[in-house]
Amino acid sequence: MDLSFLVVVVIVTALVFDFTNGFHDTANAMATSIATGALRPKVAVALSAVLNLVGAFVSTEVAKTISSGLVDDAKITVPIIFGGLVGAILWNLLTWYVGLPSSSSHALFGGLIGATWIAAGSGAVHFGTVVQKIIVPAVAAPIVAGVVATIGTYLVYTITARARKKTVDDGFRVGQIASASLVSLAHGTGDAQKTMGIITLVLITSGSLAHGSRPPLWVIFAAGLAIAAGTYLGGWRIIRTMGKGLTEIESPQGFAAESSSTAVLLASSHLGFPLSTTQVCSGSILGAGLGKRLAEVRWTVAGRMALAWLFTLPAAALVGALAGRVANSGNLGVAIIAIAAAAAGLGLYAAARRKPVTSSNVNEYPGTPTPAPAATAA
Amino acid sequence: MHIDWTALAQVALASLLFGVGLVVLFAIGITAWSRRAVAVEAGKSASPVDTAAAAFCFAACVAAILYGLYLIIPQLH
Numbered sequence: 001m002d003l004s005f006l007v008v009v010v011i012v013t014a015l016v017f018d019f020t021n022g023f024h025d026t027a028n029a030m031a032t033s034i035a036t037g038a039l040r041p042k043v044a045v046a047l048s049a050v051l052n053l054v055g056a057f058v059s060t061e062v063a064k065t066i067s068s069g070l071v072d073d074a075k076i077t078v079p080i081i082f083g084g085l086v087g088a089i090l091w092n093l094l095t096w097y098v099g100l101p102s103s104s105s106h107a108l109f110g111g112l113i114g115a116t117w118i119a120a121g122s123g124a125v126h127f128g129t130v131v132q133k134i135i136v137p138a139v140a141a142p143i144v145a146g147v148v149a150t151i152g153t154y155l156v157y158t159i160t161a162r163a164r165k166k167t168v169d170d171g172f173r174v175g176q177i178a179s180a181s182l183v184s185l186a187h188g189t190g191d192a193q194k195t196m197g198i199i200t201l202v203l204i205t206s207g208s209l210a211h212g213s214r215p216p217l218w219v220i221f222a223a224g225l226a227i228a229a230g231t232y233l234g235g236w237r238i239i240r241t242m243g244k245g246l247t248e249i250e251s252p253q254g255f256a257a258e259s260s261s262t263a264v265l266l267a268s269s270h271l272g273f274p275l276s277t278t279q280v281c282s283g284s285i286l287g288a289g290l291g292k293r294l295a296e297v298r299w300t301v302a303g304r305m306a307l308a309w310l311f312t313l314p315a316a317a318l319v320g321a322l323a324g325r326v327a328n329s330g331n332l333g334v335a336i337i338a339i340a341a342a343a344a345g346l347g348l349y350a351a352a353r354r355k356p357v358t359s360s361n362v363n364e365y366p367g368t369p370t371p372a373p374a375a376t377a378a
Numbered sequence: 379m380h381i382d383w384t385a386l387a388q389v390a391l392a393s394l395l396f397g398v399g400l401v402v403l404f405a406i407g408i409t410a411w412s413r414r415a416v417a418v419e420a421g422k423s424a425s426p427v428d429t430a431a432a433a434f435c436f437a438a439c440v441a442a443i444l445y446g447l448y449l450i451i452p453q454l455h
Contacts, residue, residue: 055450058450058451058452058453059451059452061452128380131381132380132381132382136381136386140386140390144389144390144393145393147390147394148393148394148397148398149397151394151398152397152398152401152402153401155398155401155402155405156401156402156404156405159402159405159406159409160405160408160409160412162409163408163409163412163413164412164415164416167408167411167412167415168408168412171404171407171408171411171412172404172408175404175439178439178443182443182446182447182450185447185450186450189450189451189452252405255401255404256401259397259400259401259404260393260397260398260401262397262446263392263393263396263397263400264389264393264397266396266446266449266450267388267389267392267393267396268389268393269449270449271385271388271389271392272382272385273382273385273386273388273389275389
């Protein structure tokens with residue numbers, strides 16, 4: 001197998017994207033379980049990582065096209081894929097730094113759209129499909145999930161109003177673990193497979209694999225491990241926003257939110273209207289806040305999330321366009337972009353280190369009264 | 379551009395049915411379980427209705443989880 005410099009760089013970049021995808025999305029499945037104490041933070045991310053890994057092996061049916069028809073796939077070249085990945089990675093890191101969930105697939109599609117647009121003109125971008133597959137689902141996802149979670153939460157509190165509080169809290173914590181696990185598994189089957197698809201298609205394009213090949217075993221392993229490692233690392237900044245920032249979550253709300261997410265995600269992927277996991281889960285948590293009487297929902301946080309979603313596509317597209325353009329000029333361009341992206345990533349990492357969010361302070365959202373940690377109570 | 383509103387409506391309905399249905403079942407199960415636990419702690423014998431209701435609800439939730447697994451794992455289809 002003779003791999004060019006470009007192909008090797010793209011495979012590594014795809015795995016880096018997969019890794020950021022993992023830690024960006026840990027929050028979707030686990031934020032509410034961590035917030036209610038159903039699972040200890042480290043246990044939650046470990047469970048989610050294992051289930052993502054299992055999911056990666058369970059579903060290796062990769063997509064036949066990279067962009068699902070958002071752009072003219074015949075016009076997609078390896079430098080375009082590289083540019084798209086770089087745009088998606090940087091957007092993922094930036095939103096992680098500010099602690100906002102955003103859809104990794106939308107970031108990837110944004111990057112690809114930008115890179116394709118610059119390389120092959122606006123005619124290669126199928127704007128109708130963008131509206132159909134990105135914009136409409138992005139609006140529908142939080143609304144559907146939010147409504148289901150609101151009704152579910154309201155009914156849970158009504159039904160269990162006269163039950164003993166301890167039984168209710170403990171019982172729903174157990175339920176949360178089950179529903180969060182399903183979300184994690186579903187995530188692994190969907191998202192790890194995206195990276196496998198990209199690597200496989202790059203290998204096919206470069207002639208290393210025959211047309212129509214299934215992903216080789218090492219690709220499945222690498223993609224599964226990358227997403228699992230990212231998940232285990234835990235995007236604590238995002239987990240904190242989703243678990244504590246949007247609203248205070250009790251275990252019945254957490255269970256209602258996660259059941260709503262599971263139901264919406266499974267229904268959407270089996271009835272042919274794919275919705276973004278991030279947007280579904282955020283909508284569910286919001287709904288869980290709305291469904292409980294007198295629960296406070298922080299609309300400023302929700303507004304910031306909506307803003308981040310609005311910018312996901314164009315921001316990733318812009319970076320993707322620039323990166324794809326430079327990468328197209330040859331190996332030197334690819335190297336320059338790879339180094340610049342790594343520098344930007346390290347910069348964000350260093351900035352995040354100044355005010356770190358870890359498994360130990362994930363449940364303390366700034367500006368909210370939180371019980372003082374036992375260590376400082378004395 | 380073609381937006382499949384029918385599919386979206388189906389997703390919304392199925393989500394509502396399964397999402398809310400599961401939560402309601404579990405809540406009823408927990409409530410019955412709680413009544414049972416309170417009775418047992420008070421030294422009274424648990425009402426068989428509560429026990430049966432809790433068992434039925436939790437069994438239905440387990441079935442829902444298994445159905446979810448069936449949907450997620452393509453090898454089972």
